[in-house]
Amino acid sequence: MVTLESRYLPSDRFRSLADGSGLPTTADGSVLFADISGFTPITERLRAVLGVRRGAETLAVYLNRVYDALIARVDAHGGSIISFAGDAITCWFAGENAALVAVDCAFALLDALHDVERIEVPGGESALLGLKVAVSSGSVRRFVVGAPQQIDVLAGATVARTGAGESIAERSEVLADARTVERLATWARVQAWRDADGERFAVLERPDALSFVPPAPLPLENAPPAGELRHWMLPAVADYLQAGLGEYVTELRPATALFVRFAGIRYDDDPDAERKLDRFVGMIQGVVARYEGSVLQLTIGDKGSYIYAAFGAPFTHEDDAARALNAALDIRAEVRTLDYLEPVRIGVSAGMMRTGAYGGETRRTYGVLGDEVNLAARLMMLASPDDIFVSESVIGAHADGFVLNPVAPVQVKGKVNPVRLFRLIERRERSFAERFYTTPLVGREGELAAIQAAMQPSLEGRHAGIITVYGDPGMGKSRLAFEVQRRLRVDVTWLTGQADALNRAPLNAFVYFLRPYFGQRREQDARAFDATFDELVALADEQTRADLNTYRSFMAGLVGVIFPGSPFESANERLRIDNGIAAIKAFARAEGSRQPLVLHLEDAHWLDESSIRALQELTYNMNSVPLTLILTSRYNDDGSPMTIPGVYSVPVHAVNLKELSADGVRSVAGAILGARVSDHLAAFIHERGEGNPFFTEQLALDLKERDALETVDGQFDLRADTAAEVPSGINAILIARLDRLAAQVKAVVQTAAVLGREFDVQVLSKMLREGERAHIQVAEQEAIWTAIDALRYLFRHALLRDAAYDMQVRERLQSLHRLAAETIEALYPDDHSQYDALLEHWNEAGVVDKSLYYTIPVCERLVGIAADYGRAERLLAQALAYGVAAQRMTLLRLLGDAALSRGEYLTAITHYEACLAAGDDEIEARILALDGLGKVHTQQGDYPTAVRFAEQALTLARDQGNQAGTARALTTLGDAAFQQGDYPTAHTHFSEGLRLFRELASPAGVVGALNRLGKIATLKGDKTTARTYLEESLNLARQMGDRQQLGSILNNLGNLSLDQGDSQATRAYYESSLRLRREIGDRNGVGGSLGNLAILMLRQGKTDEGLAFTEASLNERRAIGDRKGIANALALLASIAYDRNDLLSAQRYLEEGLETQRAINDRWGIATNLTNLGEIARMRGDFAAAGTYVAEGLALYRQLEQPKDIADALTTQAWLAQVQDDAATARQLYEEALAMRREINDQRGIARCLLDLSSLDASLGLYADAERRLSEGIEIMRAIGDKNLAPSLAALATIKRRLGQPPEVVHPLMRAALTQVQVAGAPKMKLATVIEAAQLLYEDGRYPDSAELSGFIGAQSTSSDAGKTLNRLLDDLRAHLDTAALTAALERGKTLVMDDVIARLQAAFDQG
DSSP: OOOTTGGGSOHHHHHHHHHTOOOOSEEEEEEEEEEEESHHHHHHHHHHHHHHHHHHHHHHHHHHHHHHHHHHHHHHTTOEEEEEOSSEEEEEEESTTHHHHHHHHHHHHHHHHHHHOEEEETTTEEEEOEEEEEEEEEEEEEEEEOSSSOEEEEESHHHHHHHHHHHHOOTTEEEEEHHHHHHHGGGOOEEEEEEETTEEEEEEOOOOOOSSOOOOOOOOSSOOOHHHHGGGSOHHHHHHHHTTOOSOOOEEEEEEEEEEEEOOOOTTTOTTHHHHHHHHHHHHHHHHHHTTOEEEEEEEETTEEEEEEEESSSSOOTTHHHHHHHHHHHHHHHHTTOTTSOOOEEEEEEEEEEEEEEEOSSOEEEEEESHHHHHHHHHHHHSOTTOEEEEGGGOSTTGGGEEEEEEEEEOOTTOSSOEEEEEEEEEOOOOGGGOOOOSOOOSOHHHHHHHHHHHHHHHTTSOOEEEEEEOOTTSOHHHHHHHHHHHOOSOOEEEEEEOOSSOOOTTHHHHHHHHHHTTOSSSOOHHHHHHHHHHHHHHSOHHHHHHHHHTHHHHHHHTTOOOTTOHHHHSOHHHHHHHHHHHHHHHHHHHHHHSOEEEEEEOGGGOOHHHHHHHHHTTTTOTTSOEEEEEEEOBOTTSOBOOOTTOOSSOEEEEEOOOOOHHHHHHHHHHHHTSOBOHHHHHHHHHHHTTOHHHHHHHHHHHHHTTOEEEETTEEEEOTTOOOOOOHHHHHHHHHHHHTSOHHHHHHHHHHHTTOSEEEHHHHHHHSOGGGTHHHHHHHHTTSEEESSSSEEEESOHHHHHHHHHTBOHHHHHHHHHHHHHHHHHHSTTOGGGHHHHHHHHHHHTOHHHHHHHHHHHHHHHHTTSOOHHHHHHHHHHHHHTTOOTTHHHHHHHHHHHHHHHTOHHHHHHHHHHHHHTOSSOHHHHHHHHHHHHHHHHHHTOHHHHHHHHHHHHHHHHHTTOHHHHHHHHHHHHHHHHHTTOHHHHHHHHHHHHHHHHHTTOHHHHHHHHHHHHHHHHHTTOHHHHHHHHHHHHHHHHHHTOHHHHHHHHHHHHHHHHHTTOHHHHHHHHHHHHHHHHHHTOHHHHHHHHHHHHHHHHHTTOHHHHHHHHHHHHHHHHHHTOHHHHHHHHHHHHHHHHHTTOHHHHHHHHHHHHHHHHHHTOHHHHHHHHHHHHHHHHHTTOHHHHHHHHHHHHHHHHHHTOHHHHHHHHHHHHHHHHHTTOHHHHHHHHHHHHHHHHHTTOHHHHHHHHHHHHHHHHHTTOHHHHHHHHHHHHHHHHHTTOOOOHHHHHHHHHHHHHTTOOHHHHHHHHHHHHHHHHHSOOHHHHHHHHHHHHHHHHHTTOHHHHHHHHHHHHHHOOOHHHHHHHHHHHHHHTTTSOHHHHHHHHHHHHTOOHHHHHHHHHHHHHHO
């Protein structure tokens, strides 16, 4: 009868317990030792390919598969598996013919391994396992040792010989000692003999088939009582089974492995061997239990004799590494008291490990497996007697409590690189002040001030009471207390005690600081105690002095100084505690008489009962003592605060540490990394760590150590596709928190973790068995999660959810994900809002057909409304990797759509072409791919190619009777015509598309067509028609709830309002669009809305706001990888820099944008950037470069047949001709541009051309023509709501003055211009206005003032245009001012600042 419990015992032991027969302590038979080879390199490979977590998990799967095959053969031969040692087993065969049965079993094991020996390692590699088997025969000792867990031990020379034989065996060999060969008699077929450790071993050939059947175990009617079996199992495993939870759940958790090698017991000839071994093992179990670890293995034989213990499994503590080191020191010390043992050798290592049951169906053990376990065993073998070797992985947050000396790196079997290790010497006592905090205190000024205020009474001679600093692990409680101490500006005595989860000795928290206070280190020093105590007595008043003398021996006893015959020595435990508390109180009175005293107790949530009593006593009748009691404490697991009961006579203060703000997280991360961090990285760390300072530090360090950071613009940013992992330092805290839950509650929490941080309680309830559902509320009471509403719960910390998820092995997670998906489908059939979750669950469950089913609708949404292109591309690539032919064309088409939306045009073309090449079976996908190619080439400005593909899509759609495809293709053809400025053709296509969409009753298509028609009407200046189209589109979008198109329509209504000059309505529309797009996650649209708001701000002269919106737009574009959007934002930044007269920055932005445009072959964008670079070159006086840039841009525009853009380029060429005094060419180009603008009704462009022609006329002295053109241009600007009128008004004032108009007519115009630029004006606009003002002052005859302004202009301007105007003005001024006066005025002007100049000019023209 095989039960869950029986699998944890050797089969013969289980049978003896069942029938009550018992097993002899001495027996004769055969021992089989089988060692599986090849797992070490496989472990390394799995770790490299899959990472620590998945590597350990996958290794365990392979190990179980192999063990299952081997154990079945041992069972078939009637053997008993005594023990496991990682990848090896020790088996016992008793009875007649034991040697023959054991040898036959050995060859059967080789056969079994052959079936499972090839391991396919991820990454396309495979590895072969090997098996070496040794058999020895003779007498053995069979012991039962240890308590409360009993361990079955097989010992003696016969056992040891199997280890020696295995050490000289080769792969797939069976070696037998001479006694076994002798017992085999004629069955023995010896191939060769080998020697090891003075013994001879035969290499056996497979014997002939046995003439008898190996004895099968007799069936058992009844199993032993469960209570009797629990003593043979790890207590935690027994509890788990007894609770009815099945086998202990396999998990991934951080753990520390400790191996102890021992020798000195003669098992065969020492009748006292069992007692000695039992005493030693019991001692080890006691030490390990003291630090809440687990003894997992006792092995006698291979690699000598050793014990393996683990800390962190099955329960994790934050300081498991420190516990292991403490245990190692205690074991070494206690072994020194056992005179029959040689000095031990100990190895310790730590890391992420796979914990849980492993083995076969009939024989298993609880184990902790992983690469670091193997390393700890090898360190044990490397250690010399009495040495403790520790791997680098153990050195961490708790290592500073120990003296660890580095050892030269050593090469270890299974490791490619030498291993760094340390020799553990002893514990190191340290004071609180020794702690080294590497980061500044951030975001705690309020809490710091509260503590300082609460301490004030003690600085004035009174008791300040108890101040408790509360916070979850990592919130910086100790850091805050240290900062309080550091910032004290008066002398105080600050003593720090430390409560301990393990050391519950009476008054331990106080002993922590009293021992060093009285000079007690490791050894008792009565002289030091007496000297310090006498000094303390001398400080005290008479009553306190008497109390100190009364309790002297009790204070001495507390710190480890025992005076023979003293009251302490004769007192019982209760009296020692009572008098010890009285001694502490007298101590506080005496020390407080010297100066204010602060008793600071760390981790007060772990205070023992006597320490709590001492704290209470320190508040009674102590009001006149300048004492402050500062405690740091976590909240209880249910979220309630730890309090000291019975405190009434002194103030009690609570300081609750909350999460850091986003800015605080940025500061901490920056301090840890030693550089500024980007908004993206700061947001990532803040979201993951939720403002916990320790978590913030660990996340930052983890990202740095994983090389997950890159430097961008002098600051750290997160690399793309960085996996979000929980660093080990945080993981231990979180897993310890989960381990404190009842096992049933923890299982529910792990199930819920599969559903995400926020989860539907109905889904979780359906996933659970009936009796488990009540644990949902228990977890809420334990503050694991909180209810958002009646249906949804939220894990209180994202990392807690991650830890609960990550500690589960892949096999269990796959099962839970499948259960979650099936539950959601049953609860919410055909609910599209659940598709994302269903796709995630089916993906994680590994169910391909279900995953593919949900991939397409989810990715349609991601590419469209959600604009989450990166996720869409990952999901689509994963779906294609499944290699399923069905819907392959659709998947490729969606990849093309994602790349198109990101502005990755060449990638989009590749995907669309791959879709077309994949076959003809998916006609819909083919139509959409052709249409997509039309869209790509439209975006690139390659309109002939765009039209060709769109027409192919149109033809195919019409041939197939696919009206939806026809309408889409017409829309693409309309977009291509629209981009070329061919509005009539665009209107025709959009109108035809609108008709088809109406016939199809496709509201989304109707909305899109109306929206496009509204854009055309806006650009044609038909504002009434535009509003009709857009408002119909708006109403329909609202009716159907199409929020994505609604955002686009609102944006276009903003554009319409901008052209109508209604800036208030424009901003309202843009902001509504932005808000809506943010709500739905349309990041592409968000970037566009931000860009439009930037343009609006710039047109209103609000440069700073425009810059802020532009930078926000650029960040959004970068976040989604929209390269075209990035280039557009860079162009806006260049425009802002240009307006600020920062020509170098403008050129840099344009060149970066041009590089991006060339990369995606955006021909229109390339042409625009080239033209703008030409303008920058012209302004800088580099006319040759300017000509080249503009000519290249103009040629592209002509190819694209873009009349508005051609006109812009012609205007730039005209400026270039004008500045080079080629007035005829300039006029010809201006007139050509003006004619084109009038043809397309480009009102803004018309106004611009009129202003430019006015400037040309004025330079030629044609002031009447200049006035006429300028006035017409200003009226158009006013009509379209362009607020940037100041330079034009100022120019009009100057021209009118030159035409003889009086100051009372001219000066109001100049004042209006100056007022406008003073309220809102870019630097370039201000400078242009000042240049006109300088010329007007000259015309007014105010030559010194004009000269002074000329000096200011010369100092401010880098423009060739301004330079030329300035030179003409200076030539005119020289006719009216002598050289000295002119020079002096120019020098004065160089010292002026813009705001003062504007103010002085306003005053000057007011007076005029």
